[in-house]
Amino acid sequence: MRGERHPPLVERAIVQDKAYFLQMKEHPYLSLFSFIVILLVWEGVSRMAWVPPLFLPAPSAILSEGWSMVKTGAIFKHVFASLSRILWGFLIACSLGILVGILIGFFSIPEAVGNPIIAATFPIPKIAILPLLILWLGIGEASKVAVIALGVFFPMVINVYTGVKHVDPLLIKAALSLGSNRARIVRKVILPSILPMIFAGMKLGIGIALLLVVAAEMVAADAGIGFMILTAADLMQTKKLMVGLIILSLLGIFFNWLFQRLERLFIPWKQ
Amino acid sequence: MRVLIDHISKVYVDRRGDSTEALRDIHFAIEENEFVVVVGPSGCGKSTLLNIIAGLLSSTSGQVIFEGISTDSRPRTAVVFQEFALFPWRTVFKNVVYGLEERGMKVEEQVEIAQKYISLVGLQGFENRYPHQLSGGMKQRVSIARALANDPLLLLMDEPFSALDAQTRTLMQYELSRIWEETHKSLLYITHNIQEAVFLGDRVVVLSRRPGRVLDILRIDLPRPRGEGLTLEKRYLEYVDAIWSYIKGQAREAMEEEG
Numbered sequence: 001m002r003g004e005r006h007p008p009l010v011e012r013a014i015v016q017d018k019a020y021f022l023q024m025k026e027h028p029y030l031s032l033f034s035f036i037v038i039l040l041v042w043e044g045v046s047r048m049a050w051v052p053p054l055f056l057p058a059p060s061a062i063l064s065e066g067w068s069m070v071k072t073g074a075i076f077k078h079v080f081a082s083l084s085r086i087l088w089g090f091l092i093a094c095s096l097g098i099l100v101g102i103l104i105g106f107f108s109i110p111e112a113v114g115n116p117i118i119a120a121t122f123p124i125p126k127i128a129i130l131p132l133l134i135l136w137l138g139i140g141e142a143s144k145v146a147v148i149a150l151g152v153f154f155p156m157v158i159n160v161y162t163g164v165k166h167v168d169p170l171l172i173k174a175a176l177s178l179g180s181n182r183a184r185i186v187r188k189v190i191l192p193s194i195l196p197m198i199f200a201g202m203k204l205g206i207g208i209a210l211l212l213v214v215a216a217e218m219v220a221a222d223a224g225i226g227f228m229i230l231t232a233a234d235l236m237q238t239k240k241l242m243v244g245l246i247i248l249s250l251l252g253i254f255f256n257w258l259f260q261r262l263e264r265l266f267i268p269w270k271q
Numbered sequence: 272m273r274v275l276i277d278h279i280s281k282v283y284v285d286r287r288g289d290s291t292e293a294l295r296d297i298h299f300a301i302e303e304n305e306f307v308v309v310v311g312p313s314g315c316g317k318s319t320l321l322n323i324i325a326g327l328l329s330s331t332s333g334q335v336i337f338e339g340i341s342t343d344s345r346p347r348t349a350v351v352f353q354e355f356a357l358f359p360w361r362t363v364f365k366n367v368v369y370g371l372e373e374r375g376m377k378v379e380e381q382v383e384i385a386q387k388y389i390s391l392v393g394l395q396g397f398e399n400r401y402p403h404q405l406s407g408g409m410k411q412r413v414s415i416a417r418a419l420a421n422d423p424l425l426l427l428m429d430e431p432f433s434a435l436d437a438q439t440r441t442l443m444q445y446e447l448s449r450i451w452e453e454t455h456k457s458l459l460y461i462t463h464n465i466q467e468a469v470f471l472g473d474r475v476v477v478l479s480r481r482p483g484r485v486l487d488i489l490r491i492d493l494p495r496p497r498g499e500g501l502t503l504e505k506r507y508l509e510y511v512d513a514i515w516s517y518i519k520g521q522a523r524e525a526m527e528e529e530g
Contacts, residue, residue, distance in 0.1 A: 168356075170352055170354055170356045171356055171358060173322075173327050173350070173352070173356070174350065174352065174357075174358075175358075176326075176327060177325055177326075177327065177348060177349055177350040177427075178349060178369050178370035178373055178417070178421055179347070179370055179373040179374060179421070180373050184373065188358075189358070192358070192360040193360075195360075267360075268401070269359050269360045269361075269401045269403065
């Protein structure tokens, strides 16, 4: 045996899990902890006056400003003004978007007519249309609702159209073979099939609605969160401005939560 | 009632104007209460034929004629698809009553009929489940119940067990055999599986590879009810062998062409 090459000394090699990192660990406390740390650092920076409070007020100061606005009720006028604009614009956009999306998705003539119009108008930033809308509809509520409706309409119509195009043709065949006509297929097959896409469109739409309501209120308004933020900036009331931003963040979070709940309620067949 | 498949041909023409001949002069009949199986190699236009008979596709020439029925409306068929085609937003019960809803039937009648067929396919207790909560075999049972509940003049099945694993498939063949013996619906069954064709059918129509032509029609003289023991019997195996001798050359050509 001597003089021969020996095999390596390892007698056993144990297989290691090379894909262990794919099972992402959850860090539930870290999220909360880091959030609090950031707030504390921010508070400290402001308290030490490293940054003038006019530029960056402390979180505690913003909070107490917000609380006093709640107590006097001054804040509700703005929130309700913005919310009602969002609501109307959103409702109009969703109902029109679903209707038009189904029409152009399922019927060939509306598709041929509607597609180029949508392709041409979709890329225009909706805020650029606001002056035209003001010209047509006046400076009041109508033009603001209209710009929100326009902004939400496009993601909705495109989502619904895509959804209709991706309805499983086999389900349509099954419905046909069980005696459905075209109108009933729209109601009983297309509509439930596209519900997830409708909710996706609503989630996209609500972000756009928040953006547009603020922009429209900054152009011309006497109430609303956008108006409040703009006047606060003009008067160097940074705390009040920050309160406006926090409200927008909270509204966004709230709507997301709401749509998730509604989605679970309306789409019980998805796990 | 008799369904005549009267010299059906189908040529697909694509956008570039290239044409593919899928079916050539298919001619046979399905007698009342008969279980007819169409078997053929892959790509022989079996599903095309089924879709034409179901009224979901137009033929290039030839007609499907339901003889001996007095109705102005379209003759009622129902299809069981390979991929189940259950409505995912409807529970088992709501899937089964779909066709009845479309006919405007009273709810009490719907419930009665649905219960009858749900228990026929052995799904009692699963009425309120959604399709995603069921196994493949159970999904296909729902689909069969849905088709039968619609009381079709002709039941059409398009490779209904091909998406199932081999064991479930075998069990479902026994199940279907039992269900058919209880209902005796006129049935057209499409498959590429020769054993399945012989096990289930009263007659087997053998199609050639594309363009699909009728190579032969065999009457399967095996006693019913058919069950487990049948697949070991000499006569069963002879039928299987006879059909395989038609198909193997066709299947090899098809395989080499695709490869």
